[in-house]
Amino acid sequence: MRKIKSVTHAFLSRQLPVLICLIALPVAAQQQWQPIANDGLRDPAGPAVKVLQPPGEALSQLAPDTAGNQVRWVKALEQGQIHPLSSLHADTKIQTYERDMLLNLRGGMPVVRFPHGIHTKWLDCSNCHDHLFKKQAGATKISMFLILQGEQCGVCHGAVAFPLTECSRCHSTKREDALAELTRGAAETGVPLPATLPTAMAAPLPKAPEPAK
Numbered sequence: 001m002r003k004i005k006s007v008t009h010a011f012l013s014r015q016l017p018v019l020i021c022l023i024a025l026p027v028a029a030q031q032q033w034q035p036i037a038n039d040g041l042r043d044p045a046g047p048a049v050k051v052l053q054p055p056g057e058a059l060s061q062l063a064p065d066t067a068g069n070q071v072r073w074v075k076a077l078e079q080g081q082i083h084p085l086s087s088l089h090a091d092t093k094i095q096t097y098e099r100d101m102l103l104n105l106r107g108g109m110p111v112v113r114f115p116h117g118i119h120t121k122w123l124d125c126s127n128c129h130d131h132l133f134k135k136q137a138g139a140t141k142i143s144m145f146l147i148l149q150g151e152q153c154g155v156c157h158g159a160v161a162f163p164l165t166e167c168s169r170c171h172s173t174k175r176e177d178a179l180a181e182l183t184r185g186a187a188e189t190g191v192p193l194p195a196t197l198p199t200a201m202a203a204p205l206p207k208a209p210e211p212a213k
Helices: 002-024 055-059 073-078 144-148 175-189
Strands: 100-103 111-115 171-173 200-202
Touching (some): 111 175, 171 175
Antiparallel strands (some): 100 111
């Protein structure tokens, strides 16, 4: 029985992402903001219906998307449409980290490029480390099965960030391009790639621009 469960888990982890992408294709174009009274989240007879701003009114001025809450939040931030506070307290030390992580190096889908820089514009390191992901590259086994259960990346994606139906936003790098990038990084740093690649490795930092002459 334990072996059957293990095989089932492995199958679901590999096939669910593909099934989700296929199911999502006809859905994205149909999504619209629902009136608060009809969103299925609140009592239509409750006071919130008259007090809360309708989502369409609140979000329609922001960078549009075709999935989730239909807002490209990163683009809205970069275009200056929103100005989130970095912290509630002036003396809070803000940490940022720009290095990308290349994940799913041995999977069947394109490699995942995880951009730390985008995430640290919204989140503190402690939001994810170490209770969701250990800081050491490859120390946490990332599983689509767990993500679909609302764990790991699924804590945010599908809740407040773009949903898990947008496969290509994460699985965005061709496997051969990821390997070439890691190989270049190894040549620049003098640290050879391991004989067997782990499931996650840090991508090399971009070179600093040459000073103007």
